[in-house]
Amino acid sequence: MRIVLRRPDFRLLFVALLASMAAESVLLLALAVWAKDLTGSDGMAGATIFAIIAPMTLAPLVGWIVDRCRRRPFFVAANLGTAVLLAPLFAVRDRADIWIIYAVAACYGLSYIALSAALSGLIRQLVPSELLADANGVLQTVRQGLRLVGPLAGAGLYAAIGGWLLVALAMTGFLAAAAVVGLLRVAESGPSGPSGADLSWPAELGAGLRHLAGEPALRRALLGYGLGSLVMGFTESLIFAYVDLGLHREAAFVGVLVTVQGVGGLLGGLVSAAVVRRAGEVGSLAAGVTFFGPAALALAYPRLWLGVVALLLAGVSLPLTMVGLNTLIQRRTPARLVGRVAAASEALVSGPQALSIGTGALLVGVFDYRLLFALVGMVTTAAGAYLWHHRHLTPPAQPHPPLPRTPHIPAPRRPLPPVDHEVAVVARRSRGR
Numbered sequence: 277m278r279i280v281l282r283r284p285d286f287r288l289l290f291v292a293l294l295a296s297m298a299a300e301s302v303l304l305l306a307l308a309v310w311a312k313d314l315t316g317s318d319g320m321a322g323a324t325i326f327a328i329i330a331p332m333t334l335a336p337l338v339g340w341i342v343d344r345c346r347r348r349p350f351f352v353a354a355n356l357g358t359a360v361l362l363a364p365l366f367a368v369r370d371r372a373d374i375w376i377i378y379a380v381a382a383c384y385g386l387s388y389i390a391l392s393a394a395l396s397g398l399i400r401q402l403v404p405s406e407l408l409a410d411a412n413g414v415l416q417t418v419r420q421g422l423r424l425v426g427p428l429a430g431a432g433l434y435a436a437i438g439g440w441l442l443v444a445l446a447m448t449g450f451l452a453a454a455a456v457v458g459l460l461r462v463a464e465s466g467p468s469g470p471s472g473a474d475l476s477w478p479a480e481l482g483a484g485l486r487h488l489a490g491e492p493a494l495r496r497a498l499l500g501y502g503l504g505s506l507v508m509g510f511t512e513s514l515i516f517a518y519v520d521l522g523l524h525r526e527a528a529f530v531g532v533l534v535t536v537q538g539v540g541g542l543l544g545g546l547v548s549a550a551v552v553r554r555a556g557e558v559g560s561l562a563a564g565v566t567f568f569g570p571a572a573l574a575l576a577y578p579r580l581w582l583g584v585v586a587l588l589l590a591g592v593s594l595p596l597t598m599v600g601l602n603t604l605i606q607r608r609t610p611a612r613l614v615g616r617v618a619a620a621s622e623a624l625v626s627g628p629q630a631l632s633i634g635t636g637a638l639l640v641g642v643f644d645y646r647l648l649f650a651l652v653g654m655v656t657t658a659a660g661a662y663l664w665h666h667r668h669l670t671p672p673a674q675p676h677p678p679l680p681r682t683p684h685i686p687a688p689r690r691p692l693p694p695v696d697h698e699v700a701v702v703a704r705r706s707r708g709r
Contacts, residue, residue, distance in 0.1 A: 277417075277549065280410040285402050285460055292456035294418060296355060296391070299449025301422040302430030302442065303362075304328070307381055310439045314371045327381035329630045331389065332623040338389045339484050339619030343612060347398040348462045354394060355454035358387040359447040366440055389619050396618040400606045401462055409552035409560075409603045416595040417545030424538035484616025488624070491608050493669035497558055497601060498621060500666075502628050504565045504659035507652045509632030510639065511572065511590075514652075517645035522578025533587050540591020547592075548599035556670035557604035558663055564596030566660025573653035576646040601625075604670060 280286055304325075312321035331338075342350060361383045364376050403411045433442050488494050519529050544564075552560045567589045574586035601621065609617045639648055 277410050277414050277546075280403060280407045280414060283403070285462070286411060288456055288460050289398065289402060290414065290418075292355075292453040293395070293415060295449045295456070296358075296453035297419055297422050299446040299453075300388075301425075302433060303384075303446045304430070306430040306434040306439065306442050307377055309434055310368070311374060311377050314368070314374050314377075320374065324377060324381045326630075327378045328385040328388070329626060331382055331385035332626050332630075334386065335389055335619040335623035336482065336484060336616060338386060339393050339616035342390060342393040342397070342615030342619065345394075347394055347401060348457060348460055351391065351394045351398055352454045352458050354387055354390050355450045355457065358384065358391070359450040359454070361387065362443050362447050362450075365443045368439065389622060392622055393615040393618040396602065396606060397611065397614040398462070400611065400614060402460075405607060408606050409549040409557075409599060412599045412602045412606075413545055413549035413552075413595070416548060416599050417542060420538060420541030420545050420591070420595055423541065424535060483613055484618075484620040487609060487613050487617050488620055493558055493604060493666075494608055494617075494621075496666045496669065497561055497604055497663065498624055500659045500663035501561060501565060501597060501601065502624060503662070504568065504656045505625055505628040506632050507655045508568060509629045509634075510636030510648055510652050511575075512633045513636040513640045514575070514645050514648055517640050518575055518578060518583070518649070521645065523580060523583070533583065536584055536587040537591040540588035541594055542591075543588075544592035544595035545599075548595045551596055552600055552603055554672050556667055556672045557600045557607070558670045559667035559672070560596050560600030561604070562660050562663030562667055564593040564598075564600060564660075565656055565663060567593035567596070569653045569657030569660060571653075572649050572656060576649040576653065578646075 281290065308321045308324045311324050315321070361380060365380055367373065368376050399408065399411050430442065433445070488498060515530055515533065519525050519533070523529065548560065551563060555563060571586040571589040571593070574582050574589075602618075605617055605621060606614065636648070
């Protein structure tokens, strides 16, 4: 990570992403809290998260637009656009204005897809292939660190200064990101459009999905991760039952466990690049999904010390999966398709997760939470085993071979001058005298 941070171009990108990710982390929970204050309804507050996730259905279109543009200018424009789309929140006054929050949340969901797709292509242009895992690991470490403090800071700032000033701070973060990325100098020959100019627009939109289906490593990575995602979302609801029925504590104690998970996320971000180098991209993804299995199984047995260990494991799993998947996409995708492939993979992962969150909320009211945790543990362990079986598709990076040792060849001796025997005899007789 130190090596990749020594690169001036990546340092600029890192500073820009630090500003935008900080704005993102303080804003998301604050939108839900704002909706709760206006309506008094938990359901209306939770609908803000759904509004952010719903635009994932437009991921192929967003990815196609990203691939038709130069990465750096698009990334600058997307950050500027994100700042502008937050402006309508200044008009929110009472319950009748709740639709503004939902509209802004949906637009923010679109911008998130666009920024993620553009970022994937921009990192690939800035960083050599052998440092892609390190670059992704740096960004995941920062993202996990911000998840520790960002949402709580956002909720606290909302309570202290109100929604309008919080929106102004978030807009400042995105504007700062646009300004810093504008300083980057990236050699881009032109828009990365599809190579086949005769393709119809439906074929162009589906090019990312076709690449995901046709590339063996990507296909199996998303199949295994998607299988795990179908049940991982259960834990969003199960953790409340674990705290209430298992640990017999107040619901606010969930915040403590989330903090523990954030610490695990930091650790996972720090080691993720090393895991990719040693096990390959699919191997890192397999490790991340597999770690979630024993974590869920441990939560089926309600003991606080065991829960702390389980949440640490669950935290480590997320950056391992994301760094493995992002690096795999960047290394196995042609430059002209990176935007569409990144957007499509985001939709294919987020879709099952959103579905599983809703399903888990329904199942926790019908079945024992311990049984559901056991189900999550078994399914994610099976998904991790499937991925580990196919880790050979992305072999680990080969270390540089040592330089061959040059065999020691003794220097040739200089030949002695010819000996004049008569002179030698005279010399010995002289020494004898």
